[in-house]
Every structure is written in C-alpha cells, then in structure tokens.
Amino acid sequence: MGQAHDVDPLAAAIAPPPDETPAAREARLQAEAEAKRISESIDEQLKTEKAALKKKKPIKVLLLGQSESGKSTTLKNFQLTYSPKAWAEERESWRTVIQLNLVRNMNTILDLLAEEMTAATQLHVSSASDSSDDEEAPIAPPSRSDGPLRFTDQHALLKLRLAPLHGLQKDLEARLGIASHEEKENIAADGYYLGRWGIHVSRPQEAFIRSHHAWKSQVMAPLTGSSQRYREMKAREATEIIAGCAEDMRAIWEDSIIQQMLRKRKLRMEATSGFFLNDVERIAARDYEPSDDDVVRARLRTLGVQEYKIKFEKGPAAGSEWCLYDVGGSRTQRAAWFPYFDDCDAIIFLAPVNCFDERLAEDRKVNRLEDSYLWWKLVCSSKLLARTEIILFLNKCDLLDQKLQSGVLVKEHVRSFGDRPNDVDTVSKYFALHFKDIMKRNSLQTRQFRVYYTSVIDTKATAVTLSIVEEAILRAHLVAADLA
C-alpha cells in the first residue's frame, strides 16, 4: 500500500510504454529534443525582445551639481549639438531672456550707484557711524580703504535717464512668467560670493524658471487677435526702451568712477551669470537676433526638475530619443533629485572648479568646492546608482584660469594643495584626484572614473566632449539592456 503512494502520477503518464519498440523510442527522443529546442528558442527570443525594448527606451541622463555649476548650459550644448533644427526654432525665444539679463546687469549697477550717491551726500551731513553688519546686504558695502567716489552731475543724469529700466525688468519678468519675488527666502539665500579675493559679495537676486515649456510658450506660442497684438506691442516696447538706453548704458558701464565703485564693492560683473554689458550695442540693436553663443550664455535659474526630450539628429545615437533632466542646484532643491536616480542611465555631475575660494549663500560656512565633494560622495555611494554611468565635468576651467592669473593662491584656501604650481592644469588635476579618490572609496562596485575638464560656454570644445560622452552613455545603456 505504502509503495502505491510513491508513484508520481505525472511521471507515470509521460513515461514511455513498457513495450516501446526501438523505432518508437528513437521517434520519441527526437520529438522530445525538438520540443526542447523550440522552448529554448522561445526563451532566447523573449530575452532579445526584452533587451531590444530596453534599448529602445529613451536614454535617461541626469544633470547634477550645485547652483551655477553649468547644468543648464550643458543641456543647451546637447541641444545645439544634437538637435540643431529644434535649437534654431527656439533661438528666437531667448531674446527676451537675454534682454532681461542685460537690463538686470545694468539695474545692479544703478542700484549700487544710488546707494553710493546717497552715502556720499550723507557723509557730508553726518559722521554718524553706519552699521557694519553686512550679513544681509545683497552687495558688499563700500570698503573704507578706497578713496572717495567723485560722482558728478552726469552720473545723476544718467541714473535718471536709465530709471525706466527698473520697470522694464519687471515687465520682462512678467512676460517670461518669472516670479522673481516668489520663494524669496530661497532666492535670497542663493547668491554666491563673487569676491575676487575670497571676500564675500553675494550676487544680485535672480529670476528663475519653474518650467521651460511655460516660459517659452509665453513668448513663442502662437496667439490670436488682441493677445497676439498685445504681446508684439510689449516686445516692441522693450526693444525700444533698450535701444533708447543703449548709449547711456554703455556710458555708465565704461565710466571710470563706476568701475572704481565696482572695484570698491568687489563686484566683478564679468564673472556674474548672464553678463552681457560688453555687448550692449549689439543686443540693443532693434534688429538684434540672438547668436548661439548668446543663448548658451543666457542665464535663467532652474527651479525643480525640468525634463527635456532630445531627438538626436546626428551622431552614433541618431534617431534615438534621450531624456535629459536638468535640476535646480541650490541646496533647498536637492531633495527633488533623488526620485530621478531610479532607472537612470547616466549622470553628468558638474563641479565648478573656479569656486575653491567661494562660499555657498545657502550656508555661508560651506565652501563651494567642499559642497561639490559632499554631493559627489552622495551620488557615488547611492545604491540606486550602483550601476549607473557617472561622468564628472570639472567645469568653469576658463574662470579658474582667470582667477589664478589674477593672483589668487589655491594654497591659501585649500591647505593640502601645498606648494604645487598655481596653474590651471595642476590645480584642476589636483581637484580631479580628490574626486577620483571619493569615487573609489564610496562606489558600491568598481566603476571607471570619467572626468572632463570643461568650459561649457565654449560650444566647439564642448561638442567634442559631448561626442565622447555620448558614446560612453550609449554603450552603458546597451550593456545594461543586455544584462536586463
């Protein structure tokens, strides 16, 4: 009885008949082998289809790095290099942003001028000690070691004539759907210190975008009837005001007392984001068309995470679609990065190397280079990114070069640098070694350290870098698909 229970009914059902002839056995074995072959080929096909599907999925690339590291500028380089038709179609929409950048540059100077002129008059009236508490001041107060600024009536006149630019700034922001006063606490805390000698001068408040679709459609989307006429009228009005102010803007910018004032305030306008004052004449022309370089240099802060789909028109990835995610880089926005780590093919991490002597406005105790190291470590050690390709752009090498040439010594800010030569090559390689070391220590599995020394406002050089990066990302995507 016990034995009867041990017989497997299925095995019994498929077992060959006890009286099977050799010919029948041969036929059965052949049929079984054929069935196995078909089953294996179906499995193989399923695997290939799954991999093909994964390969077809858009490649996802995340651009990470602190604010003003150059993420949005890198994204623009991707668009310019790989999607030139779409880029050309959008170029026009950047005119308003560039006008806004220029007007804001000038208003920064006018605000300082107003402050200095008031201070100069007060100096005559009273010798009362003004507060030296500059923590909250948007721009550093005048340094007392500089000589007095000898303003003339001409300065007062220019200031008066350029007064309409304040209203125009608001108008342009409104046209772009920009909320420059919204979330003021974030914005106010988001100015870096541009002090040439490490003295902390925060940059003027910036406007930001929530959605690139939104602002582009504000200036580009076809409208009808009175809305379209109103928009065209506002655009013409802005162009006219700027054209009318062009000469005065140039006069202010080139004025020696104004330059002295900026030096005194330790504000290097040329190093600030979205600087266009050297191009006043060109941009203020009524028929101004933004050049590729202008668009690449135009500055709009990113808020949140912006998704860009780029259809590659050329290169090894031609025909494929990539999803690039451009994120806001200030500290308050970094929590929004994490959900995008999942299912991401590659990360391009931007670290500005010129900022070794600057501090975060969000936290004035934190050095900007240290902040990059910290977030690089977080990215390298993330479990979700364990198999993601990570590429490092040590960016703003051009500004690093300028800073070193102006006499800033790295060893005074990064003690471990010691007595190495204070040149751009040695300094950037030294920083790269540190990033490499962090990656090695913190990656969950061995990964290749891919580093590029970039100045992403140089579109030609960046196109070359991107072609190498493109291949690496493509390869990583295919390998990941085959492993899926």
Ligand SMILES: Nc1nc2c(ncn2[C@@H]2O[C@H](COP(=O)(O)OP(=O)(O)OP(=O)(O)O)[C@@H](O)[C@H]2O)c(=O)[nH]1
């Ligand atoms: N000189 C120089 N300027 C650069 C370089 N990269 C970016 N910039 C400028 O730096 C400013 C900030 O660049 P963005 O690309 O807007 O910075 P971001 O990382 O997107 O900043 P958030 O949107 O605030 O996170 C812009 O005005 C750029 O033109 C560079 O390599 N060299």
Ligand SMILES: [Mg+2]
């Ligand atoms: Mg950005």
